[in-house]
């Protein structure tokens with residue numbers, strides 16, 4: 071049945087709907103990354119980075135196990151019904167997450183991310199299984215590419231829309247962050263609606279194909295019975311039968327017959343996993359380490375780019391003329407009278423520090439500074455006293471800081487956040503543009519295993535550059551986008567070539583579960599590395615990402631070796647490989663005479 075769906079024109083509508091359905095998932099998955107700085111301002115805490123990492127970790131922890139069962143249920147219950155269940159979960163999760171942000175509660179926000187995660191990853195599994203049913207052979211990677219492209223548009227739109235909503239759309243009872251998350255919930259509602267549209271289309275196609283198959287079966291068996299009657303009619307009956315066989319064979323494309331047997335009647339068991347071969351396990355390992363330096367990197371990209379390029383720490387020699395007074399704003403004694411200069415040299419002609427792209431210097435201590443009576447200020451507290459001011463004390467949502475005492479710092483922080491958020495979109499922007507083209511090429515030239523080892527090579531360069539050089543981040547981020555797009559273009563369409571057709575859902579579930587092990591653990595490692603390095607991401611976190619990419623190169627090399635030994639399926643154009651073609655011989659006819 072699966073193979074025959076790939077012959078129906080309506081598959082393109084299914085693809086379009088499946089892609090639109092994923093926008094909500096991708097938009098909301100990356101909400102925390104794009105709202106990182108706004109959340110830090112809304113809910114300042116010394117544990118902020120840990121809570122922030124947990125938003126990704128709790129999404130992934132249940133998914134270390136669940137997609138495996140999700141994939142199994144996809145194989146058992148059918149992918150379309152699973153689309154509705156999982157889309158409902160992402161909507162419910164996003165609602166709880168947005169509610170949590172509205173009441174500024176970490177426990178609710180984390181609970182929302184758990185529920186969202188239960189739906190999000192399983193939805194990816196169900197959707198991959200739908201695509202593998204409707205698209206085969208020379209259209210499979212193209213379908214995955216188009217899908218990833220539109221999904222990633224969701225990530226890119228989120229990077230622009232969410233910070234803008236958070237900045238500009240705060241109402242009295244709804245802070246900006248929660249407004250941005252409620253917009254996400256609206257988009258998830260749209261995804262659920264789209265999932266509901268796919269189900270009847272899939273059902274109608276399944277029924278139509280079942281009817282056609284039954285009609286063909288009835289016709290051929292009645293002709294066979296007639297043919298067995300003997301007598302002079304045999305020759306003409308036989309030629310009618312040949313005709314039917316030819317028409318039927320034409321209906322199933324050659325690649326469909328080779329790659330996708332009808333799986334409806336075959337029993338599917340979780341224990342089928344033990345039959346998954348080395349190629350599947352290498353693909354899974356590659357997915358773990360290579361995605362480990364793509365998705366977690368994106369979660370921290372805003373902070374990494376701020377620290378590296380747009381909000382660099384000023385040198386310790388750069389100090390305020392009056393370190394115990396406000397640096398800029400309505401409460402500064404006189405902004406021009408409290409400049410920052412290197413080494414405390416305030417003589418005429420010494421230039422200001424720290425300069426463009428650096429965080430402005432803020433007061434080192436404050437003694438009972440009050441907003442009382444200053445027009446244009448509505449401060450959170452009546453007076454502010456700090457023996458030592460640290461960056462986490464500066465709450466730019468409070469007028470005291472943003473308008474009164476560290477205006478230059480808050481303005482520069484807001485500008486740096488906007489720049490980091492748009493620059494960090496580069497990889498996903500590239501993925502949105504390149505994925506369909508790469509999918510089309512992979513379907514035509516193969517070399518899946520080769521590409522799966524070249525992409526992490528590029529990632530090694532990207533993360534070494536980000537970790538150890540200080541120039542513009544544009545070139546490495548373009549590299550990250552190209553490498554990620556190449557890798558995704560070959561990884562996901564390779565899965566159906568590594569297992570039997572009946573286990574494709576289970577295989578997608580398992581590889582997603584393994585991927586989520588990395589997505590759960592890696593953000594925690596990154597935040598620990600940051601804490602251990604005095605709150606700085608660089609270079610340690612980038613060393614970690616480089617290590618993941620290097621492991622990807624190694625696994626990629628093994629993938630090529632084992633693929634070559636097993637007939638070169640992954641590197642072949644059609645995913646059949648030398649050995650399988652030889653084994654299977656010509657396409658199996660529907661019946662033998």
Ligand SMILES: C[C@H](NC(=O)[C@@H](N)CCCCN)C(=O)O
Nearest residue numbers: 095096099190191194218558582
């Ligand atoms: C296609 C691939 N998908 C995944 O990696 C998912 N397991 C995670 C998607 C995150 C949004 N829910 C990709 O995005 O490259």
